[in-house]
Amino acid sequence: TFKVYGANVVEVKSEWGRGVDLEALKNSVDGAAIVAMVFNETSTGVLNQVREVARIARKAGSLCFVDNVSGIGNEYEMDSWGIDVTVTATQKGLATPPGAAFVAMSDKAREKAAKTPKRSFYFNIELFDKAAEDHSTPATPAISVIHALNTSLDQILEEGVERFVVRHSVNAEAFRRGIAAMGLDLFSERGLASNTVSAIKIEGKARLVANTMRDRFEVIVSAGLGKYRDDVLRVGHMGRVDMKDIVTTLSALELSLKEIGVGKARLGEGVSAALEYYSINPI
Template identity: 30%
Template sequence: MPFNRKPNKVFTPGPTPIHPAILALGATQPPYSRTQAFSKLTFEIIAGLKNVFQTSDDVVLLTASGTAAMEASVMGFLKPDDKALIVNGGTFGQRWVDLCQRHSVPFKELKLDAGKTPSPEAIEKSLRDFSCNVLLINAHETSTGVLYDVAKIGQVARRLGVFFVVDAISSICADPFLMDEWSVDVAILSSQKALALPPGLSFIALNGKAKTRLLADPAKTLYFDLLDYLENQKRGQVPYTPATGVFVMLHQRLKDIASVGLEATLLQHETLARYFRSKLTKFPFTILPERSSSAMTALLCDEALDASRLVASLEKEHGVFVAPSGGELKTKVFRVSHMGDQTQQDIDFLIEALRTVLLKFEYINMREVAA
């Protein structure tokens, strides 16, 4: 069966809708990378990424997935004599667990119920009780839509002298993120979230404390040798063939963000999230997280409503893609992204599609939603 390329409305938290002007750049011939022109482009990309990370320190450019950047961070910055505390609130907290297990990094978990946020006090207590010197979190746990308070957690990390690593893959450019001000030592971002680009690029921002860890015990890896990347980037290059076409798209996207201002980009996400949530008052959904990201909204369905059936019907009948959930949340929760090239008119289309599907399901009390 051929892949369906008919126009659809995409509300998934990655890949996200790409602006037509950026898509047009992706349709051009990818450039050869070993040139002075490409080095100039790379330097400008690094400067643009420092802006979105809000850091004055280095940023490594990887042609790889977000999970690859997380793994590169575990391999490069963490050692067998470290002890990490992992805040595990869902799929991507579990990703840190899986990576530490695979690479024999000792750890303890602070496990959270779906949609719950960890208090700084609970994190501090766990760090002290377990004698941890590393803290691994997700700024936004994308599986449940919950936004952690990285600023306050960073205060704890700074006070205790803990090495602080943040997966901000689905948070940066959608929610405020101030790497330097919040005492984050390592932060991770990927191209397919609020940057609204194709998948394939990930970025690791690291401060001097992190670089010291790299130098003290270089990782036994070739492709993920971050010191090699830092050395090559001094001349505007990376060690191995990059996704040059996506680099070109990224370069323009970062210019666009700088042109309108990072604050305006954040406000766009916040405005869309608020608009969508304002339309839900008569629907049989509850917002799952106690503290939501502007990147997306995770919705808990009423007991009688199967979320997976709703997701499938939206796709089949309306060409609308929202994100399903997995595991025990599969039939309970679905997720709606506010990232990428999205407008209030797109949200209106989604709301009408939701209304139509729920009326078809003959869901109780839904007639009033049609009014």
């Protein structure tokens, strides 16, 4: 999107499965108006180091933009971490059908937006601000999605935001312990594993495992993307996912691996490890 609008974009790349290369970012950030990043990378299960990136951006005098569509459920503090713009949407972390997006902006980012020439109707923040004064939008919104979002937000508030984040953390750790007991490894860098999606190394068999879980046990997961499309299995544990979902998914994974002859774990080892963790960390 930045390139479409004529920005001179410098990409700071990392290997798949690893977080942002902070040293490379420090060496590239001078003179940058914006540092933009994805918080939670669903293709690799990596939770990028957003606080460190925001700190580097702030020191360089750059605005920090964060895509946090799939990261909701992980700890995230926009103001205290120094993030200027957060973009999210109804799907994924908010457990609502797709159809609406949201932008939160710092005062610094709003000042910058006000001074920037407007190049489109859709991305004109001033139009949205003006409409909001009348509790409206510049054009017809996705009414049905907004109603669904209200229900989802009511559920989150009823649960409590802190407990909502803790539930994601406990579910993720239970799942990680389950796959470790099965002899499987995460694709993501150690210490940067997401609490909303896990990517598991299953070399050469990921699509077969995903298809078996779907066809035999009606559990939907996804194979990897790009060059890792058959080497990584991706499992989401965000939104309304609970202990029953984690245990069911681990059971289907164990049975599928055994059926197609991948791995040497005995049935029940992954589920037992997850349940053991839940027994001392109830949610």
